Amino acid sequence: MKAEDVWQDIERVRNDAPLVHNITNYVVMNNTANALLAVGASPVMAHALDEVEEMVNIASALVVNIGTLSVPWIEAMFRAADAARERGIRIVFDPVGAGATKFRTETSREFLESFRPTVIRGNPSEIMALVKEGVLTKGVDSRHDSEAAVDAAVYLNREYGSVVSISGEVDRIVTDGRIIMIENGDPMMPRVTGLGCTASALTGAFVAVDGSPFEGAAAAMAVMGIAGEMAAGKSGGPGSFQVEFLDALYRIGEDDVRRRLKLAEA
Amino acid sequence: MKAEDVWQDIERVRNDAPLVHNITNYVVMNNTANALLAVGASPVMAHALDEVEEMVNIASALVVNIGTLSVPWIEAMFRAADAARERGIRIVFDPVGAGATKFRTETSREFLESFRPTVIRGNPSEIMALVKEGVLTKGVDSRHDSEAAVDAAVYLNREYGSVVSISGEVDRIVTDGRIIMIENGDPMMPRVTGLGCTASALTGAFVAVDGSPFEGAAAAMAVMGIAGEMAAGKSGGPGSFQVEFLDALYRIGEDDVRRRLKLAEA
Amino acid sequence: MKAEDVWQDIERVRNDAPLVHNITNYVVMNNTANALLAVGASPVMAHALDEVEEMVNIASALVVNIGTLSVPWIEAMFRAADAARERGIRIVFDPVGAGATKFRTETSREFLESFRPTVIRGNPSEIMALVKEGVLTKGVDSRHDSEAAVDAAVYLNREYGSVVSISGEVDRIVTDGRIIMIENGDPMMPRVTGLGCTASALTGAFVAVDGSPFEGAAAAMAVMGIAGEMAAGKSGGPGSFQVEFLDALYRIGEDDVRRRLKLAEA
Numbered sequence: 001m002k003a004e005d006v007w008q009d010i011e012r013v014r015n016d017a018p019l020v021h022n023i024t025n026y027v028v029m030n031n032t033a034n035a036l037l038a039v040g041a042s043p044v045m046a047h048a049l050d051e052v053e054e055m056v057n058i059a060s061a062l063v064v065n066i067g068t069l070s071v072p073w074i075e076a077m078f079r080a081a082d083a084a085r086e087r088g089i090r091i092v093f094d095p096v097g098a099g100a101t102k103f104r105t106e107t108s109r110e111f112l113e114s115f116r117p118t119v120i121r122g123n124p125s126e127i128m129a130l131v132k133e134g135v136l137t138k139g140v141d142s143r144h145d146s147e148a149a150v151d152a153a154v155y156l157n158r159e160y161g162s163v164v165s166i167s168g169e170v171d172r173i174v175t176d177g178r179i180i181m182i183e184n185g186d187p188m189m190p191r192v193t194g195l196g197c198t199a200s201a202l203t204g205a206f207v208a209v210d211g212s213p214f215e216g217a218a219a220a221m222a223v224m225g226i227a228g229e230m231a232a233g234k235s236g237g238p239g240s241f242q243v244e245f246l247d248a249l250y251r252i253g254e255d256d257v258r259r260r261l262k263l264a265e266a
Numbered sequence: 267m268k269a270e271d272v273w274q275d276i277e278r279v280r281n282d283a284p285l286v287h288n289i290t291n292y293v294v295m296n297n298t299a300n301a302l303l304a305v306g307a308s309p310v311m312a313h314a315l316d317e318v319e320e321m322v323n324i325a326s327a328l329v330v331n332i333g334t335l336s337v338p339w340i341e342a343m344f345r346a347a348d349a350a351r352e353r354g355i356r357i358v359f360d361p362v363g364a365g366a367t368k369f370r371t372e373t374s375r376e377f378l379e380s381f382r383p384t385v386i387r388g389n390p391s392e393i394m395a396l397v398k399e400g401v402l403t404k405g406v407d408s409r410h411d412s413e414a415a416v417d418a419a420v421y422l423n424r425e426y427g428s429v430v431s432i433s434g435e436v437d438r439i440v441t442d443g444r445i446i447m448i449e450n451g452d453p454m455m456p457r458v459t460g461l462g463c464t465a466s467a468l469t470g471a472f473v474a475v476d477g478s479p480f481e482g483a484a485a486a487m488a489v490m491g492i493a494g495e496m497a498a499g500k501s502g503g504p505g506s507f508q509v510e511f512l513d514a515l516y517r518i519g520e521d522d523v524r525r526r527l528k529l530a531e532a
Numbered sequence: 533m534k535a536e537d538v539w540q541d542i543e544r545v546r547n548d549a550p551l552v553h554n555i556t557n558y559v560v561m562n563n564t565a566n567a568l569l570a571v572g573a574s575p576v577m578a579h580a581l582d583e584v585e586e587m588v589n590i591a592s593a594l595v596v597n598i599g600t601l602s603v604p605w606i607e608a609m610f611r612a613a614d615a616a617r618e619r620g621i622r623i624v625f626d627p628v629g630a631g632a633t634k635f636r637t638e639t640s641r642e643f644l645e646s647f648r649p650t651v652i653r654g655n656p657s658e659i660m661a662l663v664k665e666g667v668l669t670k671g672v673d674s675r676h677d678s679e680a681a682v683d684a685a686v687y688l689n690r691e692y693g694s695v696v697s698i699s700g701e702v703d704r705i706v707t708d709g710r711i712i713m714i715e716n717g718d719p720m721m722p723r724v725t726g727l728g729c730t731a732s733a734l735t736g737a738f739v740a741v742d743g744s745p746f747e748g749a750a751a752a753m754a755v756m757g758i759a760g761e762m763a764a765g766k767s768g769g770p771g772s773f774q775v776e777f778l779d780a781l782y783r784i785g786e787d788d789v790r791r792r793l794k795l796a797e798a
Contacts, residue, residue, distance in 0.1 A: 027561045027577050029293045029334075033459035038504045043459065044363070045293050048336040051369035058366065068561075070580040097576070100590065103583035191782065193565035193575065237779025238570045247503025250457065295559045295600075299725035304770045309725065310629070311559050314602040317635035324632065513769025516723065 001180060001215050001265065003258045009210050009219040010252065014040035018060035018208035022201060023047050023077050025067025025096065028194030031242075032201035038249035039223065041205035047076045056083040060208035063201050064111065066104055067096035067194075074107055081115040090118040090207045093162075094200035098122065099129025112160050118213045120156060121165040121200045124149035131155055150174060163214045165203060167196055171221040175214040182218065183262035184225025186232035188241045195245075199224045218263070226260045227252055267446060267481050267531065269524045275476050275485040276518065280306035284326035284474035288467060289313050289343050291333025291362065294460030297508075298467035304515035305489065307471035313342045322349040326474035329467050330377065332370055333362035333460075340373055347381045356384040356473045359428075360466035364388065365395025378426050384479045386422060387431040387466045390415035397421055416440060429480045431469060433462055437487040441480040448484065449528035450491025452498035454507045461511075465490050484529070492526045493518055533712060533747050533797065535790045541742050541751040542784065546572035550592035550740035554733060555579050555609050557599025557628065560726030563774075564733040570781035571755065573737035579605055584612040592740035593621055596643065597729050598636055599628040606639055613647045622650035622739045625694075626732035630654065631661025644692050650745045652688060653697040653732045656681035663687055682706060695746045697735060699728055703753040707746040714750065715794040716757025718764035720773045727777075731756045750795070758792045759784055 019042045024032060029045055036043040046055040049072075056062055062084040064077045084091050093115075095108035108130055111117070120127070124145040131152045146168055153164035153174035164174045171182040189195050203220040210216030230252065231244035285308045288298060295311055302309040312321040315338075322328055328350040330343045350357050359381075361374035374396055377383070386393070390411040397418045412434055419430035419440035430440045437448040455461050469486040476482030496518065497510035551574045554564060561577055568575040578587040581604075588594055594616040596609045616623050625647075627640035640662055643649070652659070656677040663684045678700055685696035685706035696706045703714040721727050735752040742748030762784065763776035 025577070026292050026558050027565055030296060030459060030562060033293055034504060034508075037457050037459055044366070045291070045334055046363075046367070047334060048369060050337065051335070051367035054367040054369070068577055068579065069583070071582065097578075100576070101578070101583035101586040103580060103586070191569050193562060193569055235779075237782035238566065239775040239778025239782075242566075242778075243505040243509055243775055246505025246508075247501075250503035250505075292558050296562060296725060299559055300770060300774075303723050303725055310632070311557070311600055312629075312633070313600060314635060316603065317601070317633040320633040320635070509771040509775055512771025512774075513767075516769035516771075 001218055001263060003261045005215060006219045006222045006261060007254045007257045009206050009216060010223060012209035013205050016209050017042050018205055019044060019058060020061050020063060020201060020204040020208065021046065021055050021059035021080065022063045022065070023052070023073065023080055024063065024065035024197060027067060028197040031194045032198050034246055035198045035249055036201055036205055038246045039202060039205060047073055049076055049079060052076050052080040053083040056080050056089070057087060059089060061090045061092065061204040063092045063094070063204040065094040065096055065197055065200055066107060067197060069104060069107060077111070078114065081111070085115055090213060091115055092119045092121060092200050092204045092207065093117040094197060095120065095122050095126045095130060096197065098126045105129050116160040117162050118207055119163045119165055119203055119217045121203050123167050123196060127164060127166050128152045146170065146172065150179065163217050165217045165221060167199055167221065171225065173214065173218040173221060178214065179266040180218040181264045181266060182221050182225055184222060184229055184260060186228040188232055188238060189228050191238040192242050222261055222263060223249070223252065226256055229260055230256060267484055267529060269527045271481060272485045272488045272527060273520045273523045275472050275482060276489060278475035279471050282475050283308050284471055285310060285324060286327050286329060286467060286470040286474065287312065287321050287325035287346070288329045288331070289339065289346055290329065290331035290463060293333060294463040297460045298464050300512055301464040301515055302467055302471055304512045305468060305471060313339055315342055315345060318342050318346040319349040322346050322355070323353060325355060327356045327358065327470040329358045329360070329470035331360040331362055331463055331466055332373060333463060335370060335373060343377070344380065347377070351381055356479060357381055358385045358387060358466050358470045358473065359383040360463060361386065361388050361392045361396060362463065364392045371395050382426040383428050384473055385429045385431055385469055385483045387469050387483070389433050389462060393430060393432050394418045412436065412438065416445065429483050431483045431487060433465055433487065437491065439480065439484040439487060444480065445532040446484040447530045447532060448487050448491055450488060450495055450526060452494040454498055454504060455494050457504040458508050488527055488529060489515070489518065492522055495526055496522060533750055533795060535793045537747060538751045538754045538793060539786045539789045541738050541748060542755060544741035545737050548741055549574050550737055551576060551590060552593050552595060552733060552736040552740065553578065553587050553591035553612065554595045554597070555584070555605065555612055556595065556597035556729060559599060560729040563726045564730050566778055567730040567781055568733055568737055570778045571734060571737060579608045581608055581611060584608050585615040588612050588615040588621070589619060591621060593624065593736040595624045595626070595733055595736040597626040597628055597732055598639060599729060601636060601639060609643070610646065613643070617647055622745060623647055624651045624653060624732050624736045624739065625649040626729060627652065627654050627658045627662060628729065630658045637661050648692040649694050650739055651695045651697055651735055651749045653735050653749070655699050655728060659696060659698050660684045678702065678704065682711065695749050697749045697753060699731055699753065703757065705746065705750040705753060710746065711798040712750040713796045713798060714753050714757055716754060716761055716792060718760040720764055720770060721760050723770040724774050754793055754795060755781070755784065758788055761792055762788060
């Protein structure tokens with residue numbers, strides 16, 4: 001995957017303005033809607049059992065994020081994912097906080113078993129929490145987080161067919177026999193709430209327009225990282241960073257992608 | 267309606283700081299609260315059945331917005347609107363996403379039938395979705411959206427007595443025999459989530475202070491458009507636009523209104 | 533308490549990055565999460581009955597805020613507070629809107645009776661609303677709000693052992709026999725939604741790292757006020773103020789504290 005492929009995906013998002021249906025957490029709804037609008041996609045947030053199926057039917061992708069999970073929302077997530085699978089649109093799953101509580105870990109695993117989402121996007125500890133204890137032969141503690149997370153991703157890909165997108169200093173996007181590594185980004189990004197959730201929302205937009213969910217997921221992470229670098233150069237803290245980040249998503253051009261992209265495939 | 271009338275309404279909002287009770291969606295709660303504060307009004311968000319009536323009793327206007335609708339919230343909306351009608355405070359209704367799902371369309375129509383809100387504020391497709399199929403003699407598809415929406419607005423006004431405020435490149439505020447058109451605004455505005463919801467919240471503040479809900483609704487749209495123009499001149503994308511927009515609502519002065527207002531009455 | 537004590541608390545927050553579990557309102561979740569991250573703490577938002585206890589078990593403080601209260605959330609708040617008390621972590625309670633509706637006033641009083649929170653943080657009218665009618669011998673109306681609120685705070689401290697932190701032009705932090713007054717801050721702060729809630733969230737972070745909850749609560753209010761002053765110098769309205777405020781929380785240094793702190797103890 002090269003800079004021109006990332007750029008082509010950005011142009012597709014801007015031209016097609018795919019409708020991304022988000023069932024996500026209260027903390028980030030505003031940010032992720034704004035990020036989708038800034039990059040050129042169309043967001044919709046809807047979680048009522050009475051309408052999720054109908055909303056899925058006009059959407060180009062479904063993003064499910066368990067950040068402020070509760071039982072009524074789980075029911076909506078599962079109903080929406082059922083409709084998405086039936087209609088054949090792509091599903092991005094963000095297991096926010098998996099590993100922190102059993103409730104999140106178990107809901108996440110049940111979601112994977114039930115829907116085999118197109119993309120699973122999370123940080124290393126969340127991705128590792130999705131794998132049942134004892135499944136991976138090497139202990140998590142004995143290795144770098146990023147290596148252990150890749151092992152977990154390979155396992156999840158084999159088990160569910162999902163592309164696994166792991167964010168970190170180096171983002172790693174994993175599918176059957178391929179790994180893309182992206183080194184863009186900025187240390188300020190973890191100081192802003194919900195940028196991981198934004199990555200998942202953008203992944204929804206990009207897998208809606210790219211024939212390959214693997215490359216779409218990678219393009220989304222590349223755009224996150226490049227916009228983060230563009231924002232960092234203009235900001236004096238996490239407040240101004242957020243503002244500049246949205247502006248960068250809106251303004252990102254072919255030159256920004258060509259000059260900045262640090263992508264390698266293993 | 268002239269620039270001085272718009273300015274007078276702004277001064278009234280700043281002097282009276284009307285308490286606007288919002289039952290609105292998760293995505294925009296923060297933005298609309300901040301927009302109300304910036305323009306000089308006082309926001310309160312409350313949706314519990316246990317307190318909506320009591321909150322209505324200290325409020326100067328009620329704004330109901332169905333952006334992330336669910337059944338428990340509908341009950342609160344209806345109970346609050348009942349209390350508002352009984353107390354005689356004005357009700358602004360924003361049918362976000364009406365037409366996208368039956369759930370939203372039907373809930374909206376039931377709200378109109380039950381409460382005949384003072385103002386209905388939405389975009390053309392939402393306003394048209396409020397009118398039952400077959401009621402308007404000319405088909406929606408055969409004409410410009412804005413014309414068809416005005417037809418729908420005239421119908422809704424006749425049926426429910428509501429002022430209808432339609433946002434768009436040209437905002438149109440419709441009541442019995444009068445239409446105000448406002449050409450202020452900026453193309454960046456649809457790239458920011460929830461500015462329509464902000465328009466509804468400000469409409470609540472302005473109809474709370476203006477004897478004429480028609481002119482109050484128009485003043486709110488004028489303020490939105492003028493603040494949008496003020497923000498556009500200082501921003502480099504949708505992130506900075508939002509920041510500048512709140513600053514503009516706070517700073518808007520008589521001169522800004524006089525120089526910028528593009529308002530015509532048909 | 534001196535500038536060096538405030539600065540030491542800031543350094544502790546930055547070094548320890550205490551996990552602050554927030555059960556708070558929809559309007560401010562994003563802001564408070566960002567403020568905690570900006571100052572160096574780690575936020576988590578979780579309200580499901582299925583996980584609040586487990587989340588409390590990995591947190592360093594619990595912040596309960598009743599801003600958009602509803603019955604299911606009350607149950608979660610009480611369950612989380614039970615777990616926090618059992619585990620011995622500190623609880624900050626923000627009675628947003630107490631006095632405005634019976635629902636909020638009564639829920640707040642029940643929370644106080646049940647959990648005797650480490651810190652109660654609110655504005656003068658909220659603090660006064662927590663005291664049952666007729667308990668204070670001097671009528672509320674006969675005195676300045678701030679004096680009446682201090683009387684209420686002394687009463688609440690005696691009754692529940694809680695430190696009481698009252699925000700206002702002068703913040704007053706009250707415990708048994710001691711009152712700290714802080715005169716930092718800026719008139720723009722009440723024009724931004726949720727800065728009171730942010731103060732409560734930061735109070736959670738600071739009482740998590742300071743042995744004395746009284747001094748921790750005061751340090752949090754000092755940081756709020758100083759960051760507000762730093763932001764005010766760089767902003768042109770409530771939109772840019774919010775952005776600069778987060779940047780200031782991130783950048784605040786020893787010099788800012790030493791030069792700006794206006795703290796007196798009575």
